[in-house]
Amino acid sequence: MDDIVLHGGKLRYSNSVLGDGTYRMSLSDDFAEDVNSMWDLCKTDPAQWNMNLNALELLSHYKMQDDDPLDFFLTFRYAEEHIPNCTEKLNRVCRLAEELGRRGVIEKLRVDSGLLAFRYKNAQIKRCLAKAGSVLEIKMLLLANSALDDDGNQYYNDAASGVTIVWSNHGSSVRRWNFYDESTDYCDINTENEIDVMLMRGVIPVFVSCKNGAVDSNELYKLNTVADRFGSIYAKKIIAATYLGKMGSGREMDPFRRRAEEMGIELIENAHLMNDDELLARLKKATE
Structure with a gap:
């Protein structure tokens, strides 16, 4: 450059x-496979992908503090107390997380008992999911x-x-x-x-x-x-x-x-x- x-x-x-x-x-082969998987999901409905990623970006600002930036941990109760009209956003992110989990780009997914938690596969994957x-x-x-x-x-x-x-x-x-x-x-x-x-x-x-x-x-x-x-x-x-x-x-x-x-x-x-x-x-x- x-x-x-x-x-x-x-x-x-x-x-x-x-x-x-x-x-x-x-740009390893493994990373390329993960990007291709996310792009395949995005291209099925770019508008939905944008809304889902925008919701994830918003919720990420309210996730519970953790020393590891790859970890995402948020209770529904905390979200409801701090984010206006959060139910629809939570539902979006939970569905997105389940799909990303099936594709292997996030790990240790937990969506139960009023909790959403997962871990990004690596920092480059997190960067791919930081913005729509x-x-x-x-x-x-x-x-x-x-x-x-x-x-x-x-x-x-x-x-x-x-x-x-x-x-x-x-x-x-x-x-x-x-x-x-x-x-x-x-x-x-x-x-x-x-x-x-x-x-x-x-x-x-x-x-x-x-x-x-x-x-x-x-x-x-x-x-x-x-x-x-x-x-x-x-x-x-x-x-x-x-x-x-x-x-x-x-x-x-x-x-x-x-x-x-x-x-x-x-x-x-x-x-x-x-x-x-x-x-x-x-x-x-x-x-x-």
Whole structure:
């Protein structure tokens, strides 16, 4: 991701997969199988997945304190005392946990006697389940990492997800910094952007925004701003999404599509309706 530095930015790295910042995930075969299993569940009904994960995210803020961040422990009584209208959210998360337990991505599941408890298989799985759109983001990363050219070489020479860029917009001069970690003092940096997935195809940067649900026009401008600031005139800009609009991806989204085309942003629509080969083919075509 040296391209970011060359254009006056810094990558803010995290020392932990659960930390705040860029973290290079270990893309093992076992992890890929787990992501595929979660993506298969998500793609059956992205809207339900979003509501379930949003409920899990909310309940996670109220889970009982524990030294191990992989453990989830919450009594129904505590939830009812602290979370308004929590019954529907609890039911959602309990059903989700049972399905995730069957798929082996959470362990030690207990849903009885007014208690919901489980343990995430590992920290990377927890990160995938932290936000509703994370599983699509990691799925796109895995596909990009597996892509090969006609000679059997890596199609993308670099790929990362959750790329956090920080930069200062004081003055007009281009600032060049070195990479740094969470301990670095960056008080002079006042702007931060996150790219869901960033790829490098030779010297061409690819900025990918992943949306597992309705996408509004603000996403076009955010993606365009970051790509223009940290890319080049050859930078590729992509939005990979399930549904573009709240009611689906019908004709009502045509103005959005036209604006994306005007801004040079490639749309990969209905990602949940494609198999891996189809989704990867669309990604590669968008980055040719």
